[in-house]
Amino acid sequence: MIRDLLIGLAAALVIVLLWYQASFIPMVLLAALFLLLFRFSNVKTPRFNTIGKGQFKRKLIDFNQIGGQEVAKKELLEALDFVVQPQKIREMGIRPLKGLMLVGPPGTGKTLLAKAAAGYTGSVFVSAAGSEFIEMYAGVGAQRVRQLFAQCRSKAKRANKKSAILFIDEIDILGGKRGMHSSHLEYDQTLNQFLVELDGLGSNDEVNILVIGATNRPEVLDAALMRPGRFDRVVQVDLPDLEGRQQILALHLKNKPVAESVDLEKIAKETFGFSGAHLENLANEAAILAMREKEPRILEKHLLEAVDKVIMGEKLNRKPGEEERWRIAVHETGHALVSESLKPGSVSIVTITPRGKALGYIRQQPERDYYLYTRDQLDQQIAILLGGAVSEKLLLGNRSTGSSNDFNQAVELAKKIICAGLSSLGVVSIKDLPRGLLHRTIQKIINSQEQWVHQLLSRQLELLNELARYLADKEKITGDFLREKITRHREAC
Numbered sequence: 001m002i003r004d005l006l007i008g009l010a011a012a013l014v015i016v017l018l019w020y021q022a023s024f025i026p027m028v029l030l031a032a033l034f035l036l037l038f039r040f041s042n043v044k045t046p047r048f049n050t051i052g053k054g055q056f057k058r059k060l061i062d063f064n065q066i067g068g069q070e071v072a073k074k075e076l077l078e079a080l081d082f083v084v085q086p087q088k089i090r091e092m093g094i095r096p097l098k099g100l101m102l103v104g105p106p107g108t109g110k111t112l113l114a115k116a117a118a119g120y121t122g123s124v125f126v127s128a129a130g131s132e133f134i135e136m137y138a139g140v141g142a143q144r145v146r147q148l149f150a151q152c153r154s155k156a157k158r159a160n161k162k163s164a165i166l167f168i169d170e171i172d173i174l175g176g177k178r179g180m181h182s183s184h185l186e187y188d189q190t191l192n193q194f195l196v197e198l199d200g201l202g203s204n205d206e207v208n209i210l211v212i213g214a215t216n217r218p219e220v221l222d223a224a225l226m227r228p229g230r231f232d233r234v235v236q237v238d239l240p241d242l243e244g245r246q247q248i249l250a251l252h253l254k255n256k257p258v259a260e261s262v263d264l265e266k267i268a269k270e271t272f273g274f275s276g277a278h279l280e281n282l283a284n285e286a287a288i289l290a291m292r293e294k295e296p297r298i299l300e301k302h303l304l305e306a307v308d309k310v311i312m313g314e315k316l317n318r319k320p321g322e323e324e325r326w327r328i329a330v331h332e333t334g335h336a337l338v339s340e341s342l343k344p345g346s347v348s349i350v351t352i353t354p355r356g357k358a359l360g361y362i363r364q365q366p367e368r369d370y371y372l373y374t375r376d377q378l379d380q381q382i383a384i385l386l387g388g389a390v391s392e393k394l395l396l397g398n399r400s401t402g403s404s405n406d407f408n409q410a411v412e413l414a415k416k417i418i419c420a421g422l423s424s425l426g427v428v429s430i431k432d433l434p435r436g437l438l439h440r441t442i443q444k445i446i447n448s449q450e451q452w453v454h455q456l457l458s459r460q461l462e463l464l465n466e467l468a469r470y471l472a473d474k475e476k477i478t479g480d481f482l483r484e485k486i487t488r489h490r491e492a493c
């Protein structure tokens with residue numbers, strides 16, 4: 001209705017102006033100004049995700065639904081006592097906890113921990129992402145920050161709760177170091193407003209708000225955000241270890257029909273470096289594979305294939321020609337033989353099925369999770385990477401572009417050796433090294449491994465050839481089969 005009235009008024013104004021033959025230019029400028037103001041004031045306010053009274057039971061989770069992360073859970077629970085026992089905190093004169101930062105790689109369960117925190121403390125859960133605050137218009141972010149805190153209070157009151165957990169994912173976007181963005185004003189104003197709101201939180205408030213931030217780039221956060229009294233506690237949420245991976249797998253397979261013969265520890269061993277999100281995806285993919293094969297239960301082979309799928313991507317229809325297939329088989333067998341020679345029992349699977357960007361690959365299984373590497377271990381990894389190119393040269397007389405990725409990784413490992421002071425250069429700053437010297441040292445490290453691999457595979461040419469033929473034929477060989485062949489070959493020699 002207001003719209004019709006405005007249109008009518010504008011039409012009347014135009015007729016009057018025409019009647020008096022007045023100039024239109026000031027009017028047009030004025031209208032443009034109004035339009036601009038209207039557009040600015042009408043910037044859409046995002047709807048922040050809230051879990052209030054009705055949805056509470058349905059969406060919040062408890063800490064038992066989070067696998068692994070024992071240290072993070074313990075630290076978080078300690079911090080949450082501030083919310084659970086406000087009276088005691090007040091009596092003891094303890095400064096209330098206002099902010100808690102969850103730091104860790106993507107998919108490790110930071111959002112889950114924040115939701116579990118809301119469940120544990122009986123709080124309303126409101127979540128937003130850092131990117132929702134940043135607009136091209138100065139002042140909008142600050143306005144959203146105010147709205148968000150207000151929303152926490154009103155939701156808690158409506159749900160009859162005394163506390164609210166405000167979860168801000170990607171907090172680095174909102175709380176990045178001030179002055180580092182090109183559009184300083186908007187970013188800085190938003191962060192300033194956020195700090196003002198944080199400072200305004202008190203233990204005597206009607207609704208206690210605890211802000212939980214999550215980031216995987218803590219180094220870019222503004223120091224003001226992390227100072228005592230604001231985000232007091234930093235909880236590290238790391239990739240799960242072997243036990244954690246097994247627990248997470250069990251959690252995500254709980255609602256799926258899994259064969260009793262499945263050894264979850266074995267699957268957990270195969271998934272070094274997987275996050276909780278990867279493991280959830282793995283469980284899902286295994287169920288899809290079982291369904292495709294019309295199997296009523298998920299078998300170990302489905303889970304193992306799902307590992308490959310999560311690491312490398314979906315199987316491709318790409319079909320290399322006979323000659324290329326043979327080269328790929330030779331290449332992958334080379335990697336596998338070097339790996340088994342250096343670390344017996346390390347190869348899990350060798351395949352020439354194209355997946356994602358790879359035409360073939362070997363999957364290794366670390367005997368345990370490693371956090372540190374010695375020079376010998378890094379040299380071994382370089383040797384395994386070079387095994388593909390060396391075997392191509394030995395059996396086919398030349399190399400192909402299929403080794404470029406292996407070489408890139410070998411160079412990165414050589415740099416790691418230099419950086420860690422494990423090379424002949426001793427302890428050096430890699431960025432201050434003359435480029436020529438750096439290059440020569442990398443070459444030296446890689447060449448010595450290449451020579452060693454060359455000698456190793458030259459002594460096993462017959463075995464290399466036999467295994468590669470088998471791989472080219474069958475497309476996939478298991479680590480057990482590989483080891484059996486190696487043992488038989490050694491016995492025959």
Ligand code: ATP
Pocket residue numbers: 065066067068069105106107108109110111112113169214216248251275276277278280
């Ligand atoms: P991001 O940093 O990308 O926002 P995040 O650390 O917040 O990720 P979540 O959103 O909590 O990760 O996890 C994504 C999904 O991964 C969850 O919904 C869950 O299915 C699974 N997941 C991650 N970690 C765990 C865990 N520790 N236990 C069980 N499931 C997990």
